[in-house]
Amino acid sequence: MNLDFTPQEEQFRQEVRAxxxxxxxxxxxxxxxxxxxxxxxxxxxxxxxxxxxxxxxPEEYGGRGLSTIEQLxxxxxxxxxxAPYIGVNxxxxxxxxxxxxxxxxxEQKKAHLLRILKGEEVWCQGFSEPGSGSDLASLRTRxxxxxxxxxxxxxKIWTSFAxxxxxxxxxxxxxxxxxxxxxxxxxxxxxxxxxxRVRPIRTIAGHHEYCxxxxxxxxxxxxNVVGGLNNGWRVAMSTLxxxxxxxxxxxxxxxxxxxxxxxxxxxxxxxxxxDTDITRRLSRLRAETAALQAMTxxxxxxxERRGAPGAEASILRLYHGLLTQRLGRLSMEVLGTANLxxxxxxxxxxxxxxxxxxxxIGGGTxxxxxxxxxxxxxxxxxxx
Amino acid sequence: xxLMPSPEEEQIIDTARALLSKELPVDYxxxxxxxxxxxxxxxxxxxxxxxxxxxxxxxxxxxxxFGATEEMLLFREAGxxxxxxxxxxxxxxxxxxxxxxxxxxxxxxxxxERKVGLTISADGGEPHYVIEGDGxxxxxxxxxxxxxxxxxxxxxxxxxxxxxxGAVTLERATLNEDGAALSADGEAARxxxxxxxxxxxxxLVGAAEAVRDLTVAHASERSQFGQKIxxxxxxxxxxxxxxxxxxxxxxxxxxxxxxxxDGSEDAGFQVQAARIVAIxxxxxxxxxxxxxxxxxxFAAEYPIHFYLKRAHLLDQVGGAAASQLDxxxxxxxx
Numbered sequence: 010m011n012l013d014f015t016p017q018e019e020q021f022r023q024e025v026r027a028x029x030x031x032x033x034x035x036x037x038x039x040x041x042x043x044x045x046x047x048x049x050x051x052x053x054x055x056x057x058x059x060x061x062x063x064x065x066x067p068e069e070y071g072g073r074g075l076s077t078i079e080q081l082x083x084x085x086x087x088x089x090x091x092a093p094y095i096g097v098n099x100x101x102x103x104x105x106x107x108x109x110x111x112x113x114x115x116e117q118k119k120a121h122l123l124r125i126l127k128g129e130e131v132w133c134q135g136f137s138e139p140g141s142g143s144d145l146a147s148l149r150t151r152x153x154x155x156x157x158x159x160x161x162x163x164x165k166i167w168t169s170f171a172x173x174x175x176x177x178x179x180x181x182x183x184x185x186x187x188x189x190x191x192x193x194x195x196x197x198x199x200x201x202x203x204x205x206r207v208r209p210i211r212t213i214a215g216h217h218e219y220c221x222x223x224x225x226x227x228x229x230x231x232x233n234v235v236g237g238l239n240n241g242w243r244v245a246m247s248t249l250x251x252x253x254x255x256x257x258x259x260x261x262x263x264x265x266x267x268x269x270x271x272x273x274x275x276x277x278x279x280x281x282x283x284d285t286d287i288t289r290r291l292s293r294l295r296a297e298t299a300a301l302q303a304m305t306x307x308x309x310x311x312x313e314r315r316g317a318p319g320a321e322a323s324i325l326r327l328y329h330g331l332l333t334q335r336l337g338r339l340s341m342e343v344l345g346t347a348n349l350x351x352x353x354x355x356x357x358x359x360x361x362x363x364x365x366x367x368x369x370i371g372g373g374t375x376x377x378x379x380x381x382x383x384x385x386x387x388x389x390x391x392x393x
Numbered sequence: 394x395x396l397m398p399s400p401e402e403e404q405i406i407d408t409a410r411a412l413l414s415k416e417l418p419v420d421y422x423x424x425x426x427x428x429x430x431x432x433x434x435x436x437x438x439x440x441x442x443x444x445x446x447x448x449x450x451x452x453x454x455x456x457x458x459f460g461a462t463e464e465m466l467l468f469r470e471a472g473x474x475x476x477x478x479x480x481x482x483x484x485x486x487x488x489x490x491x492x493x494x495x496x497x498x499x500x501x502x503x504x505x506e507r508k509v510g511l512t513i514s515a516d517g518g519e520p521h522y523v524i525e526g527d528g529x530x531x532x533x534x535x536x537x538x539x540x541x542x543x544x545x546x547x548x549x550x551x552x553x554x555x556x557x558x559g560a561v562t563l564e565r566a567t568l569n570e571d572g573a574a575l576s577a578d579g580e581a582a583r584x585x586x587x588x589x590x591x592x593x594x595x596x597l598v599g600a601a602e603a604v605r606d607l608t609v610a611h612a613s614e615r616s617q618f619g620q621k622i623x624x625x626x627x628x629x630x631x632x633x634x635x636x637x638x639x640x641x642x643x644x645x646x647x648x649x650x651x652x653x654x655d656g657s658e659d660a661g662f663q664v665q666a667a668r669i670v671a672i673x674x675x676x677x678x679x680x681x682x683x684x685x686x687x688x689x690x691f692a693a694e695y696p697i698h699f700y701l702k703r704a705h706l707l708d709q710v711g712g713a714a715a716s717q718l719d720x721x722x723x724x725x726x727x
Contacts, residue, residue, distance in 0.1 A: 010396055010462050012651050018394075078394055269726040289715065292722035296645075296669035299662070303396070303644035310396040324640045327633075376626070382636050383629035387609050390624040 029090035040353035049096035053128030062126040070122035101125040101132035112236035133174035152181035171220035193241035197233040214363040320385035330368035337362030413474035441505025454491035460654035472599025482509040541576035558702040597671035604682035638674035675704035
């Protein structure tokens, strides 16, 4: 066991640090609307031009072809530099793109990967439906084959950034007669295709992050099916593996920065320093945040040996969600009356506090993560 | 960067696990005859022969030159098997002797010839509680910012008490003579206290894992309402939480062990974090395990309560959770 970075990795860190120092946006990231989208896209573009987009993606698709360790170094320096949240590029860069790399055809990879890295394509995720949340495989959005197209009818919900997206990773039922996990396909949906309608939904944090999406005879080429017709459940599990595994590495690294910011705030106020309930809870959170970083390292070490994130990713996802919520709750106590003023979801304290409730819902609820841990890590009998 | 054990480290884990599961199966029969006759004490010489006390000492100090990582992995196994804290006391005592250049004491300690008990001292002073003192000729005193190795005879008015952890013996005692030949204070004691905290964290990781495994096995076998109880989320979800706490505590203990071995600037920070996370994991997991075992969990003849009690015992060694949290909060950010 070691925490040594190779000379090449150290060199890489120095380059990242220098580049971020000169290039990370200093201005405030807008929390909503077109201004937010334009900001996120411009920042993605700048990272690409600097040679920092897709660090662990293959070189032939515009990436750097480096390992998850370099990716980790990037996020460590990213957090250190206070660089902004990835925003609308989350789905494309962190799980849609990786899913295409793992499961897509050559044509699909050529059509999308480079454009995702350049900030030319924003992606969203069409998995959940009004009747299919935790029981994702029960989804009913139908796709019927008509010549060389699928014709899609149905509805998706909780689709983050659908109003800004160009493409969507969409799960549809292509065989209604097959067992529920075997009749699903993962398709690339053009969000500008006729029959796609998007209605933004406001979150409890006050912004319009997610949407309902309606499909009315939307025609999608069969060539857009990823990983084979009726094989979508397996592809979706790989997507969720990326989302739960490496997708939140940046936020895991960032949590430590936020915890230290709250500790510094408490240390600057003598009245709070005398409140051992606050200081001890914060101290425990600090220790657990250190453990989260250690778990991130352990997870990467395991992935490096095994090649892909496993069910253990659910442990990290759950732990991170719970710690983020504890930080939010503590911050509301520390802030006092200042907590009456709402901040952006990604800046200040009240916005992130409210946003933290999504951390144990999105990407599989805490309950689903516990099911996965119980069944696939501990080998307990299946829950109902 | 790699937090997976190396082949060499794997070998230490496998050897320890094989020996301990054979010689010390976690079973209530172990303590039928009382803690003083427990088989783990009788095995101390065998552990010494295997090199477990000398494992992490530098070769020029009479050790095997392995690092804190190997020791951490070893004590995780010892924690699973509820091995007597005398092993931990001997390892720290040998480090103290090596730091003081006392080769004779090092040799007596690493050979297992000199047996060491461990003290817990209320607020660094009286009364002193001596753990396993009846089977020891020396006692490791851990009080405030001081670590010392004293002949057992230096303690007086020794009175056996019924301890919370019935798997070890406990005495109340006063410290009569404190002319310790082997003593470290303040800055000199810091690396020893840090090392002790790492071993405590590692032991508690093993305890947290042991009760997780016992509970998963129970939930996979026991049926109620016509189903294995592990299929009920009211049972499986607390088991999942146990797994999360184990993963957090183990990962942090590994990171802390590496930082300590490498002499990193953040070693103190990481070790203290490891201890805080591990004590929480051990107590929370053992508590959940008692609940999930129902009536069996509350029965003394079933082993789970020993893990809960061991966690509370070790929590008090060198300063309990609240003082650990206060000290950790006072540290500067990394």
